[in-house]
Amino acid sequence: MAKRFRKIVQAGWGILTNAYVRGFLPGGPAIYEGVLKHFCVPGMNCYSCPGAVFACPIGALQAAFSGKHRKFPFYVLGYLTAVGVLAGRFICGWLCLFGLIQELLYKIPTPKIHLPKTPDRPLRKLKYLVLLVLVVGLPLFYRNRLGVGDPFFCKYLCPVGTLEGGIPLVLLNEALRPSLSWLFGWKMAVLVLCIAASIFIYRPFCKYICPLGAFYSLFQRISIVRMRVDQAACIGCGTCEKVCPMSVSPVKNPNSAECIRCTECVKACPAHALSFGIGGEGLKLKNNKGIQGK
Amino acid sequence: MKKEVKPLLSLVILAAAVGMCIFGAVNGEMREVFMKAARICMECIGLG
Structure with missing residues (x-):
């Protein structure tokens, strides 16, 4: 029962934070545009998911860094730090829908891969690089002619946005389909790779890629x-x-x-x-x- | 066995984080988060 309890919490949280049913109905608004979008969820949850009722903290962080007027993101960074100090990676284990999806994929009965320490340990450092380079560095310093940066992590790597936002939005909104380009193909490839890896490796995205997990991990030793x-x-x-x-x-x-x-x-x-x-x-x-x- | 960290440090960081959050909210950063989150982020979903 205790084991099932965590799954119930994960699923319940996923449903609660993606409860905007109208987004999934044809003819309705594509995404929720209400007041709750002023607040971030603690886990990874694309704010372009038709059901999402809160903002994604990593998306919000990149938006602040990539904006025309470089500003220190006090609100989002303060929020993430507070969550990190309170709970650390408890968020990853209990309040992340994408974490639950990976866990369910791992339940598919196949031989499982436990990477030996040599590739496993260095690969786990990759998520810090993703945080530093794709979430902070490039959005902050790489600018287009208009002086605006790109949300590099969301744009090129995040499989959560493709799964929770891209696929349902493209399926539900015909108007978006002409916009499909190589980028969508690339992001689909990343998602497929992530899904395939999750069948054999326990939560590979969380272990090796997730910048939010990397951020919360900094607080593990001091979390309340x-x-x-x-x-x-x-x-x-x-x-x-x-x-x-x-x-x-x-x-x-x-x-x-x-x-x-x-x-x-x-x-x-x-x-x-x-x-x-x-x-x-x-x-x-x-x-x-x-x-x-x- | 790693050394335990004193809870005071956690509370100080928590207080500073809450302060940052409030400061950011007062300075209109919540509005910026909303502006981004309430529109479809084309880059996030692989269309932009």
Whole structure:
């Protein structure tokens, strides 16, 4: 039930934040244009999705950086920092629709790929490069003749926009179809690659590409909602490391930059040595293995 | 085992972040977010 609970939260959040049904109906407005679009969701969610009722934080950040008048984005950056300090990558594990989609794809019964450390570790740094170059650097410094930058990440890499915005909008609005170009083809290729990889690798976009996950990961060690390990209670069985879908060692580093706080380790720990909550205190789930902590 | 960080640091950063957010909102940045989010972003969906 606890495992299903996270899926229910993820799905519920996805529905709640994409609840503008009129966007999906023929003849209605293509996207929601109401007051809630002043606010960002904490996870990746394209604001051009016909159902989206909030703004995408990465899109909003790039829009601020690429604007004609370069301005420090106090509002969006303050919001993302506050979310990061409060919850870190808990957002990735619980409040990201694209994360849920990848998890569901991974459930397709096929042989799974667990990359060895050598390509895995350097590849995980790629998301920081994406954040620095595509979300901040290029939109800020690469300008067209009118002095306006491009949202490079959204435009060339983000598969979320293609899946949640591009495909439904093109299907629902005939007027948009003549605008299809090589760019849409490229973005479709990125999306197909991401979907295919998700069948074999657990959340590959989150592990290697997502700039939002990269940003939140900076706050993992100081976030208020956090993981905690009771070293005295730990029996060193290694179960937590074995069950971790993100290949983290919760005992060695309970607040690793890669942990999405899915709490699989908390549930699996036979000694109840791991906990999750405010300051690390809170959730200590029972399991069937029956060994009690101190 | 990584060293625990004192909660005071988290609270200071949280307060600063909330302050930034309010400052940005007062200076009209919410409106800018809205202007971008309430229109179809052609680049975001692969059309622009």
